[in-house]
Amino acid sequence: MADLFSSPGLDDDPGTGGDVPTVLAGAPLAVRMRPRSIDEVVGQQHLLGPGSPLRRLASEEELGRAGPASVILWGPPGTGKTTLAHVLARSGGRRFAELSAVTAGVKDVRKVMEEARDGRDLYRRQTVLFLDEIHRFTKAQQDALLPGVENRWVVLVAATTENPNFSVVTPLLSRSLLLTLQPLDDDDVRGLLERAVADPRGLAGEVELSPEALAHLVRLADGDARRALTALEAAAGTAFDDASAGPPRITLAHAETALDRAAVRYDRAGDQHYDVASALIKSMRGSDVDAALHYLARMLEAGEDPRFIARRIVISASEDVGMADPSALQTAVAALHAVAQIGMPEARIILAQAVVHNAVAPKSNAVYNGIGAAIADVRGGLAGTVPPHLRDAHYSGAARLGHGKGYQYSHDAPAGVAEQQYAPDELVGRDYYVPTDRGFEAQVRERLTRLRRIVRGR
Structure with a gap:
């Protein structure tokens, strides 16, 4: 299921508000549809099989044993990190505490640890601490978590969209289970949307969803359950506004209005920054001009600095094209200077020309190999x-x-x-x-x- 925002009134009647339909009032649809048990979770079946660590953590029987381990959930947005944390907290009457690395400091962490220790010692009640965006915590802040994790005062469920091997301190990483979440596949998203339309917690069958609108929402969700449910709710609101008689019907036009463009999954400061840049270079090297333009578009739409892209293209022009087409370097250098002078959005055209030139040019890494061999000899004496x-x-x-x-x-x-x-x-x-x-x-x-x-x- 989705990585959704928490809501204290999760099980309450959302109520109504004026002329707003009951099913659209109150808590967001994505919150209302959050699973209440491990069996309701959509997707991530590679982590939820019988006997899996998450299954054991969600089991009340685990409380009588040595105690559950802490986990780090690594995955893109909308794949279920917050949802899984709430499911674990519901199991066995555990206390749930939540911190965000964006706003919490060492003092906040220590306060939670003290309360968790008191709850365990006085009431034999376990605390699940959900820490969102742990990669934003400094080393000192992460170190403050160690006593509670090591002594099992808390079951730490930490979420991150960045590779924990680079962003989480080794002592904390070694004391936790690292679980990698994957984007939901189309069937998972489709089933989730259909359930949200019919479920009493969702739209309660008060709106119809056309096949064309469903396909559009699935495609633009890009494996993100929260995005899919948020778009469905917006499309339903548009359908209610347009309905004159009979039950509202969400059409393709309503879905397009709700999601006029797909949000780009890309983090300029994280793994995606390097992964997409690497894919751009390798696509140009592999002479796939269409893939290269796709990755260029992803970088530009995500707000990447066009000067960074231009520098990568210049490097590629010498490393991968070289003397097979010396003019590729001239085009790339010209693009580097032009981008600095012109800026976005027109710079996208200049960058595209340089990418196309590199991609369609004959390839040679002879210059790259030559300087590498010469340096190796010099270093070798x-x-x-x-x-x-x-x-x-x-x-x-x-x-x-x-x-x-x-x-x-x-x-x-x-x-x-x-x-x-x-x-x-x-x-x-x-x-x-x-x-x-x-x-x-x-x-x-x-x-x-x-x-x-x-x-x-x-």
């Missing part, structure tokens, strides 16, 4: 001394040291290329740049073969 004839001969005393003696000025040679040793003795004959036979680099390869023959005197 294969440097050697500069040959005397290449050394600086412009300062006083250089001639006496033999610097520059025997140097062949290339422009004096018939083809502008002279036979001469340039590399240190230890590296003579070593080839770092190995051009491909793709695009312009095929011509470079042919010319480079001739150049090496002349320079090396073969």
Whole structure:
């Protein structure tokens, strides 16, 4: 089910308000449809099978044993993190406490821990502490949780949309079960919406949902149950307003009004930032121009800094296209400067041109491999001394040291290329740049073969 907002009046009659239909008054639909038991949870079946940690945590029998472990729920919005926390709190008469890492401090954490300890010692009552957005907690704040978790004063249920391996301190991570939640599939979302239409806690059958509207809501929900229910409620409100006679019917037009565009799942400061940027680069490298434009659009719609995108495109132009199409770097650099001068929204066109150029260009990583091999040799000690004839001969005393003696000025040679040793003795004959036979680099390869023959005197 969805990661939904809590409501103290979850089981109360929502009441009515003026001309607003009863089913649309009071608590939001997403809150009213929150599961009351583990069996009502939609999706996440990989975590809810018989004997699973969550099943055991939700079981009253677990209270008589060593005590349930704490868990960290990692997943995108709308996948059930808050819902699962409430389900666990309902089991066995546990006390439920909730903190948000956005507003809570160390003092708040310690207060909850003290109350939980007193509740356990005085009333043998366990406390479930739900901590939302734990990745926003500092190290000191997370450390304040350790005594309560280690001594089992609380069952910590922490939620995060970011990879806990990077955002949660190791001692806390090692004392908790890390459970990964997945976006709901289309069948889960569809079933949830149909149940919300019929369920007395939901729309109680007072509105019809057309197949076209249902399909549209499922598609734009993008695996987010809360978004699906919120959109359904908004569409139902529009349908009630338009209804003249008979039961209101949610049409495709109503659904489109409720969800005029899909919210982009993307976190500029988290995993999605790097995942989508990586997908953009790899799509350009793989010559899939359509996928590359998709990931560019996702980044732009999420508010990503267009200058960051432009810098990534410049890197790709050299790393993945290189000399197979040298003009790709020119396009990318031009885009970098143009974006800085123009800004959004017009910058999207410039970035798209650079992405398309990189994607459709012939590919070569020969330049990337060449500098990598050269650096590896230098780091491995294969440097050697500069040959005397290449050394600086412009300062006083250089001639006496033999610097520059025997140097062949290339422009004096018939083809502008002279036979001469340039590399240190230890590296003579070593080839770092190995051009491909793709695009312009095929011509470079042919010319480079001739150049090496002349320079090396073969």
